[in-house]
Amino acid sequence: MFAILIFVASTLFAITCLAYSWCKKKRKIQLSQLSTSKQFINVSYSQLLRATNGFSKDNLIGKGGFSSVYKGILDEYEDRFMAVKVLNLQNKGAQRSFERECEAWRNIRHRNLLKIITTCSSVDFQGNDFKALVYEFMPNGSLHNWLHSSESISRLDLLQKIKFLVDIANALDYIHNHSVPTIVHGDLKPSNILIDDDMVAHVGDFGLARFQGTMYPNITTGFGGTIGYVAPEYGLGSKMTNMGDVYSFGIILLEVMTGKTPTDDIFNEGLSLHKFASMGLQDHATDFIDVNILKFYQEDKINTQNKEENTKKIVECLASIIQIGVSCSVDSPCKRMDIKKVVYELQHILDSLQNV
Structure with a gap:
């Protein structure tokens, strides 16, 4: 009888340790996922509007055929400067350009490639489609x-x-x-x-x-x-x-x-x-x-x-x-x-x- 009690106790102890280990591992994974998700937060049109001072000319740092790039500050990134690339969706090919950039940045990471922070696909205050990509700001220009x-x-x-x-x-x-x-x-x-x-x-x-x-x-x-x-x-x-x-x-x-x-x-x-x-x-x-x-x-x-x-x-x-x-x-x-x-x-x- 005593041997049976010892066996049961040891089994319960092993199960408890296993459960604790599993919970600890699960929590670690959840924390890791949380940390990763914080790196790619969702941003809205209004946040980007505020970050770039209303997409003002003073914040404009570049312009191309499909887009305009603005310097801005997002509160969620501890007041660091970002480069906000706003697509001009009225231009033919701008939508495809946005899709291609998203596809590219989804899978590539390299020290000599520009680092993307997040993307925004929403509507502006007039109900027009709005798409933008947010990049790490490069202080020394092009x-x-x-x-x-x-x-x-x-x-x-x-x-x-x-x-x-x-x-x-x-x-x-x-x-x-x-x-x-x-x-x-x-x-x-x-x-x-x-x-x-x-x-x-x-x-x-x-x-x-x-x-x-x-x-x-x-x-x-x-x-x-x-x-x-x-x-x-x-x-x-x-x-x-x-x-x-x-x-x-x-x-x-x-x-x-x-x-x-x-x-x-x-x-x-x-x-x-x-x-x-x-x-x-x-x-x-x-x-x-x-x-x-x-x-x-x-x-x-x-x-x-x-x-x-x-x-x-x-x-x-x-x-x-x-x-x-x-x-x-x-x-x-x-x-x-x-x-x-x-x-x-x-x-x-x-x-x-x-x-x-």
Whole structure:
């Protein structure tokens, strides 16, 4: 009888421990889910209206074909600044753009991609459909501003420019080769590359993205993309591919290194940014490089004890970078450089220059 009582007691004790363990585990899961849900809170039209001071012009920080972007503060995020992208649903394609961005941000996470906070699909006070995406605010603006703003242009040295290029290439490598589904960005350009507090570049705006293996049909970019950055085959009706993004990256790289946009006034009568850079490789590469980059080795950033050797090393690196841009932006998609190789080569050049 005593043995039976011992057995029952021990069994009850085991059941109690098991139940306690299960409840503890369940509570942990619930807390985890609660924590996750707090990261993606629901926001209403009125909250975004208040956060952006009524979508005022003073808060407007960017404008595109499908949307306007406002700087704002949401109380739910401890008074941190956010970027609120409001879709102009009257424009044809804006609804699809919103859907594509939502689809893209649902599955991708990478340090060099813009971080989405939440979305809003509601109606305004007049009963009109309202759709917006809320992103982490990038305090250092866009790459376009850094390249072409008179206040910023002299503050970018060679190393920082290469770091930006490495960041962009890493983002492309991720969406092309590691995300599920595979994503083609479709509208890569300097204004869609945002810079954070630590001067790290983040690729954003997936409104024209194409997804492989999803419900979205494969479409051409003949009606989208940006002149100067869009791959030439798209204008002939070809479908969007990874190689189209590589072309856009090549043009961005050449813009970063030469300081010239692909639509610069000098590019006419058959001359393009790609051909301009190719000419530089045949002659003297530094003659075609942005003057602000040349200051990197013309001033005091080179070890004077090995100045001649280090100057030669930097010139070789500059030529190698230009070669990457030229290789990425050739007309034939199958001849463009693989983005994995781009990442490897740029990182190797960056490591070499950091030892100068």
